[in-house]
Amino acid sequence: MATSLLYQTIDQLSREKGIDPQVVIAAVEDAILVATRKYYKSAEDLESHFNKDSGIVEVYAVKKVVEEVTDPDHEISLVEARKWNSEVGVDGEVRIPKATDVLGRIAAQTAKQVIFQKVREAERDTVYAEYSQRLGELVNCAVKRMEGPDVIMDLGRTEARMPRREQSRLETYQIGDRVRAVITMVDRAARGPQVIASRADASLVQKLFEMEVPEIYDGTVVIKAIAREAGERTKVAVHSRDPDVDCVGACVGMKGMRVQSVIRELRGEKIDIIEYNEDPVVFAANALSPAKINHVSVVDPEQKHLEVIVDDSQLSLAIGKKGQNVRLAAKLLGWQIDIKSEEEKRQEIESQMAAMALRGAPISELEGLGEKTLERLRSHGIESVEQLAQMTPEDLMGIQGIGDKTIDRIRRVVTDYFEKGREELEMAEIQEGIEAETGEVLRETPETVETLPEGESEAAEEGAAEEAAPTPTAKEEEPGETELLNDEETEGTGDEKE
Numbered sequence: 001m002a003t004s005l006l007y008q009t010i011d012q013l014s015r016e017k018g019i020d021p022q023v024v025i026a027a028v029e030d031a032i033l034v035a036t037r038k039y040y041k042s043a044e045d046l047e048s049h050f051n052k053d054s055g056i057v058e059v060y061a062v063k064k065v066v067e068e069v070t071d072p073d074h075e076i077s078l079v080e081a082r083k084w085n086s087e088v089g090v091d092g093e094v095r096i097p098k099a100t101d102v103l104g105r106i107a108a109q110t111a112k113q114v115i116f117q118k119v120r121e122a123e124r125d126t127v128y129a130e131y132s133q134r135l136g137e138l139v140n141c142a143v144k145r146m147e148g149p150d151v152i153m154d155l156g157r158t159e160a161r162m163p164r165r166e167q168s169r170l171e172t173y174q175i176g177d178r179v180r181a182v183i184t185m186v187d188r189a190a191r192g193p194q195v196i197a198s199r200a201d202a203s204l205v206q207k208l209f210e211m212e213v214p215e216i217y218d219g220t221v222v223i224k225a226i227a228r229e230a231g232e233r234t235k236v237a238v239h240s241r242d243p244d245v246d247c248v249g250a251c252v253g254m255k256g257m258r259v260q261s262v263i264r265e266l267r268g269e270k271i272d273i274i275e276y277n278e279d280p281v282v283f284a285a286n287a288l289s290p291a292k293i294n295h296v297s298v299v300d301p302e303q304k305h306l307e308v309i310v311d312d313s314q315l316s317l318a319i320g321k322k323g324q325n326v327r328l329a330a331k332l333l334g335w336q337i338d339i340k341s342e343e344e345k346r347q348e349i350e351s352q353m354a355a356m357a358l359r360g361a362p363i364s365e366l367e368g369l370g371e372k373t374l375e376r377l378r379s380h381g382i383e384s385v386e387q388l389a390q391m392t393p394e395d396l397m398g399i400q401g402i403g404d405k406t407i408d409r410i411r412r413v414v415t416d417y418f419e420k421g422r423e424e425l426e427m428a429e430i431q432e433g434i435e436a437e438t439g440e441v442l443r444e445t446p447e448t449v450e451t452l453p454e455g456e457s458e459a460a461e462e463g464a465a466e467e468a469a470p471t472p473t474a475k476e477e478e479p480g481e482t483e484l485l486n487d488e489e490t491e492g493t494g495d496e497k498e
Contacts, residue, residue, distance in 0.1 A: 027118030169231030
């Protein structure tokens, strides 16, 4: 059966737009119906039908057959209805043809607008249904035109829009350029092209590696995470499911051929390939490459906070230009990273120790004071050695149970405590000076003991014994005073009697 020229045109249009021909036919029927109603200015119920053979859209007014007409727009008498259909009866319906060849130019223009609108809506629905299933797919497209900062690209059946935020900073585009991009979104409400393509998304790097590295394509090597600043630098964390396959080497390729292909596609963007590790400490040390990391510690596992210590010479390299290296590493890990140099960490520890010193050492560190004396001091609010050192004998006399002998003992014990601390500090400074000059750490380890001949060994032992022999001290000559210091109960009782 031959079809009309109009139907053939509709069928061709449907193929070009990728939509169902019945959608276009329905659009034509609706357009003629709107034009007919506008021409006749009638409230009648109208129906339209497209005749494929003749290529004419037939319009009918549908009316109900009644014995007595009360609504001429929707009802018709039986006598009038029999003129159009001899077999119709009461309560039946009759279809009365309406002439469409008198619609005129304005009505035809209205029909044309309706047809275009319906076809455009159908086309957009078809595009959305197709490309919403292709999110993240790598597509080849050509630059078609520029709309301000946006680039409009031809995908073949439809157009894609690449906003400024989805473009790489290293790239400029000219009409006709062939580019690869990934589909990131399909915007149904957009007035222009619905498909949003990107050259700045991290998934573009992943798709390019899948094309260049067979181990990634077949699943032997897995890309765990990607952190990217388009046009600047990208960090890719990879993991091998096969212990015999080097994940980093597979991605780099022989003489760097594989990664260089990706870099060329990204117009020279730097790419760091990092081995993934489940341990965030090890992963952080890898992610901050090329900087050498001295130490990584977890500050707060719940808040995902890491502290990284590096040499002073590696600090700028670890942070990167404008903080880019540490920013990408933090994004790759999903952890907050604080980078400090060895000098900064040392100053921080010293400030913490100074703060602890200001708070003072507890009086329990004093050697030579019994528990009863310590309890009496604590009961009067004396908690630190510094507080006790600042008290005068008159202040101590005001504490019940503390007499002259206890005050003298407190004075000697406090003095010995500070003398001991000063000696330890001087020794530490001397040791640091020796280490700085020699470059060696002074430690007494079994490995440093040298084997001497028998004669030298005996002489060394005798010399060591003479050095180790104790010399009489003032305290050893006064055993009575030593016994008095250790006799807490007796002295405390005597003070109370005083």
